[in-house]
Amino acid sequence: MAQHIASVVLDSTDTIVLTIFSTMANVSIYSVYFLVISGLKQLFNATTNGVQALIGELYAKQEKIQLQKIFGWTEWLIHTMTTYVFGCAGILITPFVMVYTKGVNDANYNQPIFSVILIIAYAMYCIRLPYHIAIKAGVHYKETQRCYWIAAILNLSVSIIFVRELGLVGVAIGTLVAMIYQTIWMVIYDSKNIIYWPIRIFVKQILVDILTIVFGIIGTSSISISMYSYTEWVLMAIKLLVYQFLCIHIQNGY
Template sequence: MGNSRGKKLALNTITSLLLQLTTIISGFIVPRLILGAFGSDVNGLVNSISQFLGVITLLDLGVGAVVQSSLYRPLAENDKDSISRIYVSASKFFKRLALILLGYVVILLIVYPLVINRDFDYWFSATLIGAICISSFSQYYFGIVNSLLLNADQKGYIQYSAQIITIILNTIACAILIYLGGSIQMVRLTTSLIFLLRPLYLVWYVKKHYNIDRKISYSEEPIKQKWNGMAQHFAAYVLGGTDNIVLTLFSTLANVSIYSVYNIVIIGVKNALLSMTNGFQSLIGEMLAKKELEKLKNFFGYVEWILHTGTTLIFGCTGVLLVSFVRVYTNGIDDADYIQPFFAILITIANAGHCLRLPYNILILAAGHYKQTQSNYNIAMIMNIVISIATVKLWGLVGVAIGTLVAMIYQTVWMAWYDSKNIINWPFKGFLKQCGVDVLTVLLASLATFKIPLLSVSYQAWLLQAIEVFICWLIIVMIINYIFYREKCSYLLKKTIRKFSRS
């Protein structure tokens, strides 16, 4: 890997990890303050509204991912005209989308408070929707195309740094407002206004550092496969957002709140792993654009192994520790039963499946194989919806977790098979071996750690439990991987020692 590539990858990975760490810390602080000040039903309402506003991301039909893929080649070739044409076409699309968002918000303001009129009056819900929607609008109107350009150019660290600052400012502002007795509407309005700063900064940065011809004309659409990203994007939303919407429509706001508390931890862990891959897609896209297939094969082999091993370690510890953490986090809140061990196990495995599919999904996105993979995304989406709705009445939280789990297993296996046959000629038996190692690791490490007790309901006791669990899992992961992947372990160890020696 070239020196410049390596530096960009390192910068993107480090700032992305810092962003996820900041997001996780803020994600624990702000919802806990809301729970303590306003109760489980208001927390459930906030999460439900956020999920319904998230539906608007469906309307970009995956164009964001296609835009980023379209930019790899012109950026690699420094083709300024092509970059400008793609930028202008994408900007027009997302500005139209922002207007559709306004129309959707108006409909939501009228309909949602009537649907959810179980516990809150009309104006309480309507004003909360208005406060939350500002950040969604600003993302599409000001910031999204600039984010995609920076990501494609391996400069994601610019926007990650800006986002870290806005998250810190938001956490401080929310804590002050809640302490002073501000309403939930005021808290969420402040959040939206602070998050407006990031897209405005990106507008300024791109204008200063990129020579984009915003008046350029084009006779044919510069973004190929513009509509073929729909299935991937739609499925990604459904797999990530169906649970909250199904619970809102067919269950209770208390269950939405319980789900959201577990999801704080799960999303934090998942995003920490996702942040490790933020620089990979643009790097793989550049290798494919330059037809560096041997380099790509070698690089992908390590990406697959590292993500599988990291996912097994991190999500394995999460599965053991999740209920203990929720017990501590919700201590003193007794308006809902937050201790749900079976749900915790299922939702952990389902989201681990999402991370295990990452290397294969990254390859599909980087190669721009949208049209070819639509059937897989459609089937996974239908599976999740049908199973979740069919089982939520019987098993509540567990039912929606089963729907997500089944869809994730199907999609992960299908993607690995597709990549091995159509993009990288990667042996599928290697994927099966990797999954076997993952399962063996989880079984042995779970048996070794599931009886480690939480000595008291406090963060200090949970931290001691977490350290003990993590050390046990780390030792077992290292031993099993050294047995089955000795060459990769040795290479990684030598590379780490070399870097420390240079330092």
């Protein structure tokens, strides 16, 4: 119950806070950007659905070596996919929204700062999936419910505090704070109670993720869109996807 209620709060807080404390124009802008985010979330949730049963079986049988092996592979895969998909999305989402809303003048849909913070927030949502899966596979619901409640309260309170001054950016910051807290808490809990996975591996993986994103941004800084047409956006996306793939391949090889 705690997990499900917290999940609903985390998914709904931004829209509710914007509706009550901000303008309907901001609700419209948020809805368009979240349309993209929602698709990415569904992609990652579908990718990890089959892993939970396997991790649960290994945990029940106490096959610790095999459990760590499977978990390590899952962690690497999710981190790599998140870096690739959300790294590209962070650059492509605003141009896509500008193309998608071309000719619509009810609000200013050019919100690069908001989009970047929201992308980082939901990248953290996806990065936390292996640790969330381990908690569900180990049936540690009661032991971890406090984490979910606190994350929901953090999201709601921080969003309300910042929305009046920062608008869309304020609710994105609230989501980011909640996701960072939840990810760090889950990593520590799993390391001590379920997987016994060294935290330094998570830290190393995060550093690799950051370096990959930084190199990707630097290398693609010259790629831009000027005409805001679907054709130009697709060409931009192809260039970016290829370059980001090369960055990830090099970083993981290193």
